[in-house]
Amino acid sequence: MSRSTWRGIIGTLLVLAAWEGAARGFQLPAYTLPAVSDILAAAWRTRAALIPAGWLTMLEALSGYAVGSLLGIGFAVLMAVVTPLRGPLLPVLMAINSVPVAAYSPLVLLWFGIGVASKVVMVALAVGFTVFLSALAGFDRVDRRSVDLMRSFGAGRAAILWRLRLPAALPLIATGMRVSTVRSLIVAIVTEMLGAYGGLGWIIYQAVVQIDFVQVWSAILVASCISLAFFGLVGAIERRVIFWR
Amino acid sequence: MKAVLRLVLGLLIAAAVWQGAVLAFGIRPHILPRLEMIWGAVLQAPHAYWQGFLRTLIETLIGFAMGAFIGVLNGVVFFRLPALRDMLLPIFVVSQTIPVIAFGALVVLWFGNTLMAKAIIAFYLTFFPVTVNTLLGLNSVDPRQVDLLRSFGAKGPQILFRLQLPMALPQIFVALRLAASLSLVGAIVGEWFGDTTGLGVMLLQAMYNENVVALWAAIFCCAILGTGFYALVAWVERRLVFWGAEQ
Numbered sequence: 001m002s003r004s005t006w007r008g009i010i011g012t013l014l015v016l017a018a019w020e021g022a023a024r025g026f027q028l029p030a031y032t033l034p035a036v037s038d039i040l041a042a043a044w045r046t047r048a049a050l051i052p053a054g055w056l057t058m059l060e061a062l063s064g065y066a067v068g069s070l071l072g073i074g075f076a077v078l079m080a081v082v083t084p085l086r087g088p089l090l091p092v093l094m095a096i097n098s099v100p101v102a103a104y105s106p107l108v109l110l111w112f113g114i115g116v117a118s119k120v121v122m123v124a125l126a127v128g129f130t131v132f133l134s135a136l137a138g139f140d141r142v143d144r145r146s147v148d149l150m151r152s153f154g155a156g157r158a159a160i161l162w163r164l165r166l167p168a169a170l171p172l173i174a175t176g177m178r179v180s181t182v183r184s185l186i187v188a189i190v191t192e193m194l195g196a197y198g199g200l201g202w203i204i205y206q207a208v209v210q211i212d213f214v215q216v217w218s219a220i221l222v223a224s225c226i227s228l229a230f231f232g233l234v235g236a237i238e239r240r241v242i243f244w245r
Numbered sequence: 246m247k248a249v250l251r252l253v254l255g256l257l258i259a260a261a262v263w264q265g266a267v268l269a270f271g272i273r274p275h276i277l278p279r280l281e282m283i284w285g286a287v288l289q290a291p292h293a294y295w296q297g298f299l300r301t302l303i304e305t306l307i308g309f310a311m312g313a314f315i316g317v318l319n320g321v322v323f324f325r326l327p328a329l330r331d332m333l334l335p336i337f338v339v340s341q342t343i344p345v346i347a348f349g350a351l352v353v354l355w356f357g358n359t360l361m362a363k364a365i366i367a368f369y370l371t372f373f374p375v376t377v378n379t380l381l382g383l384n385s386v387d388p389r390q391v392d393l394l395r396s397f398g399a400k401g402p403q404i405l406f407r408l409q410l411p412m413a414l415p416q417i418f419v420a421l422r423l424a425a426s427l428s429l430v431g432a433i434v435g436e437w438f439g440d441t442t443g444l445g446v447m448l449l450q451a452m453y454n455e456n457v458v459a460l461w462a463a464i465f466c467c468a469i470l471g472t473g474f475y476a477l478v479a480w481v482e483r484r485l486v487f488w489g490a491e492q
Contacts, residue, residue, distance in 0.1 A: 004331040011332025091255025100430045103467040106452030182342050189344040208350040220347050227342040
């Protein structure tokens with residue numbers, strides 16, 4: 001392993017040790033900072049509740065992520081192919097995007113109820129705009145002369161899109177999708193906290209109400225593990241697909 | 246000027262689509278109220294909206310300022326001490342996977358239900374992208390230019406302030422624009438933990454009362470605040486980074 005990896009491991013261990021030491025040494029109450037070992041123990045003890053909740057949140061995030069990515073890329077392709085649509089459609093999308101995503105949560109909950117649908121919609125909204133903006137930037141990045149060259153060889157719009165614009169846009173699309181992984185989980189949890197029947201956000205909300213902060217931390221632990229795994233997975237796929245980078 | 250015109254035109258188109266859809270398809274006010282209903286709701290209690298707007302604005306600004314300052318500072322420290330960077334950056338990355346809102350409950354507990362607690366949440370969301378981009382910008386400085394300055398007898402701090410930080414500014418501003426949006430999200434979400442004023446509170450109250458008109462009014466206030474702040478940061482960027490890497 002490289003030196004920076006080792007330093008990363010050592011740094012993580014040092015921080016964890018300092019955390020554990022501070023919590024134990026100063027006898028910090030659980031609502032200030034519970035010890036790492038206590039959090040791990042609580043996570044293991046309440047695994048019967050955490051695993052299904054993590055599973056539900058993960059499914060919501062993944063479905064929303066898939067829908068959002070498809071819509072984001074789809075709209076970007078549409079605007080790259082049918083350029084006249086850009087004039088009227090882009091301002092409307094930009095107006096929707098000018099509102100911070102979190103501000104839509106209450107509205108989406110009213111519209112789609114407090115079941116799974118509202119979480120999927122929120123995640124799709126957050127992921128969709130990130131992917132859309134990066135995909136659009138990617139499609140526009142193509143050199144004008146390359147397009148002219150392909151056209152002079154008789155390539156149609158579809159061929160230019162498939163052979164030139166898409167490969168050029170892929171790195172940017174992938175970056176957008178990689179950044180969106182962590183966001184998708186956070187948005188799902190945020191929406192769950194405002195109202196849900198289950199999921200990590202719901203557990204966190206209940207734990208906050210019951211002032212059980214060890215439980216909050218253990219749910220955070222599960223959420224972080226899921227987002228790191230998701231982030232790592234998408235990153236690995238990205239390195240496979242975009243081998244030329 | 247052209248950008249402003251385009252923005253106004255875009256807003257007009259968006260408003261026309263909205264109003265046209267509501268009138269043409271007979272959409273119920275529960276889903277999309279007519280625009281004048283929303284405007285009416287604001288006019289009924291302009292003071293409350295203004296108070297909420299100001300409160301959230303202050304939280305956003307404090308959080309943004311702290312995030313920008315600490316972020317740049319972190320970036321410089323990590324740049325000067327690579328060993329520290331290798332040790333701490335992975336933990337920073339992991340910390341960003343923590344859902345803000347869960348963290349928010351803890352912050353409110355630590356700092357009390359104060360304006361500061363919301364600003365801290367906004368700070369938490371903003372400092373990381375600024376740190377990473379400062380580091381990126383500093384690392385991209387041409388080493389030959391550093392050598393040149395050093396050969397003229399420039400000291401470390403001089404090189405930092407005269408060469409490295411200015412060269413990193415375009416990168417830093419990319420993060421600052423992102424941070425402008427993120428700090429507002431942090432302030433709004435932070436208010437969801439039992440505050441009494443602010444746009445986030447108005448959003449929640451409207452949701453509990455199932456008052457879609459008030460909900461949209463609050464959403465519009467958030468949009469104005471967000472767009473205005475973003476535009477301000479972008480304006481400062483054009484002024485400061487006049488040699489502009491990307492516009």
